[in-house]
Amino acid sequence: MxxxxxxxxxxxxxxxxxxxxxxxxxxxxxxxxxxxxxxxxxxxxxxxxxxxxxxxxxxxxxxxxxxxxxxxxxxxxxxxxxxxASFPLLLEDGVFFCGFNAKKSFGANSFFVEHPAGNWLIDSPRYVKHLVEAFEQRGGIACIFLTHEDDVADADKYARHFGATRIIHSGDAEAVPDAERILEGLDAVLLAPDFLAIPVPGHTAGSMALLYKNRFLFTGDHLWWDAAQQRLGAPQRLVWRKRVLVDSIQKLLNYPFEWVLAGHGDRIRLTSDEMNRQLQALVERRQITPVLS
CATH class of the missing domain: 3.30.70.20 (Alpha-Beta Plaits)
Structure with a gap:
């Protein structure tokens, strides 16, 4: 308090x-x-x-x-x-912002996707009764997608309660060594219909984005909207490999999406074309900035 x-x-x-x-x-x-x-x-x-x-x-x-x-x-x-009562907060098309951000993840945002084939939690909020009951009322949680090691928070508690499958990349798997599914490599993986995991190492070795319905991109700490400058942003410090990060940003140009839903930083919805222009501009800014590692 x-x-x-x-x-x-x-x-x-x-x-x-x-x-x-x-x-x-x-x-x-x-x-x-x-x-x-x-x-x-x-x-x-x-x-x-x-x-x-x-x-x-x-x-x-x-x-x-x-x-x-x-x-x-x-x-x-x-x-x-x-x-x-407003949490989880509906954004659009069955995608919700959870609220109740967790100290364990330095206040990172987390999201909930209501899907007929099973609901998903992207990163973890605090484990609180209100959210547990809200998720139960919507059919529980089938999968917990963890974008990277920093935003795991209370994922284990939600996984135990709902019997959910935790998904993380091997590069960050030390954060959840008993995860039910550990992804490898740099290729995108279709985890289920509508859910595409895209490895985007840079901020951490195992950072991933999750693309839902080719519209919603859950980005963890890889990419966000900078409201002050009205443009996309990406980490410049606390970065595992800066050159790899730029390559990972550029990789996202291959995918259409309208929403950026970040762990830290603002969320934004733009047209797919405008999002692509914003992403290209971010790549160009990073390519002309000296990269030291």
């Missing part, structure tokens, strides 16, 4: 605040961009939320915060319950 005694001075006065336990993971800024902003090494309340929509988003951010660093001076139980 957030502590008002540790309220950051960068917060504006008012009901919502961020305390000094913030890890600056970006979750709150994604969910409630009108209220939260980055100030140095922390996020803080830039504007107190106004109106039903902004207040709803601020409570969503409060619940999703992986370290509980968002608090209110006067809580609204009705608004809090409504925000909780």
């Amino acid at each position: 957030a502590d008002p005694k540790n309220r950051l001075v960068s917060n504006v006065a008012g009901n919502f605040y961020v305390d000094a336990t913030c890890i600056n993971c970006d979750t709150c800024r994604q969910l409630a961009p009108s209220s939260f902003e980055e100030f140095g090494e922390f996020s803080a309340v830039r504007h107190q939320p106004e109106g039903e929509r902004q207040i709803h988003q601020a409570y969503q951010a409060l619940l999703a915060c992986p370290v509980g660093s968002i608090g209110t001076e006067q809580g609204d139980k009705g608004a809090l319950h409504a925000a909780m």
